């Protein structure tokens with residue numbers, strides 16, 4: 533499915549939004565900005581449109597998509613929400629939280645990978661929200677990267693990875709959060725479980741609900757095998773640069789010129805070195821999350837033999853950053 537021309541990057545003018553909404557309603561796919569990462573969107577009720585998403589990404593059809601809504605009023609179209617879901621929706625939407633709920637018959641099997649559940653969220657990015665409103669249908673969208681590679685946080689990242697596979701990219705600037713949404717399994721409302729950590733932490737979810745929220749334990753090898761069935765995208769080597777990554781609690785030394793060194797905050801050293809990188813000058817967690825994927829991409833383009841990366845200190849958002857670093861390091 534290779535094209536001769538490179539995908540067009542559209543500014544978010546009213547005219548372009550109208551044009552892209554029409555394309556989406558006609559069954560085409562469009563890369564869109566969200567506050568987490570860029571997504572590759574298609575009409576969630578149109579199985580043929582969703583099949584194009586899988587083809588462009590070379591994503592296995594066993595890996596389900598997230599359905600994006602404009603308003604909470606659309607929720608009953610795609611799923612059967614429970615009281616817990618409505619409570620969290622009112623508290624965290626629009627925002628980087630995805631809920632897994634029992635699906636309705638209107639959601640095609642290709643979206644849910646044949647499961648009886650569906651992943652839904654209402655995104656916060658104003659440009660994507662305007663497009664969702666204009667399109668008028670729920671939009672299924674995974675991250676807009678070739679399957680297994682690092683998620684895109686700018687329109688140019690999308691074009692680098694999928695430019696020859698898709699026609700349209702809507703530019704909404706760099707993603708503000710920079711990590712994919714928190715995924716919370718609510719199929720059993722009595723036992724909410726985080727399947728993928730993100731900017732909204734298990735602690736915040738537990739505080740909002742007044743009940744415990746289970747969270748995957750950090751593991752060097754990535755996701756546990758028993759979660760493979762539920763969330764296949766969480767099992768495989770994911771978010772991975774081509775350059776092998778080794779993780780460190782604390783990085784010491786930057787002497788091997790063949791290696792890139794990725795610090796959490798700016799290291800104390802006098803001379804500038806082209807193989808030394810950091811996520812944030814002062815180690816601010818939000819800014820570090822925002823810059824993680826872009827920095828990994830930059831390093832990956834740099835022809836290093838290996839990446840020596842430092843884990844983020846502490847819990848909360850550091851947990852989500854470290855989850856992505858561990859996946860990047862998983863072989």
Ligand code: TXA
Pocket residue numbers: 566568569570571572595596597598628630632644647649650651673674675676711712713714715727762763764765766
């Ligand atoms: O922030 C995000 O979530 C971004 C933006 C575009 O919204 N989307 C995203 O999608 O990161 P992605 O490529 O990670 O794919 C969605 C993942 C699947 O890999 C799977 O792990 C999980 O969501 N998922 C989707 N439907 C599911 C279901 N019914 N049950 C369990 N997990 C599901």
Ligand code: MG
Pocket residue numbers: 674675683
């Ligand atoms: Mg993805």
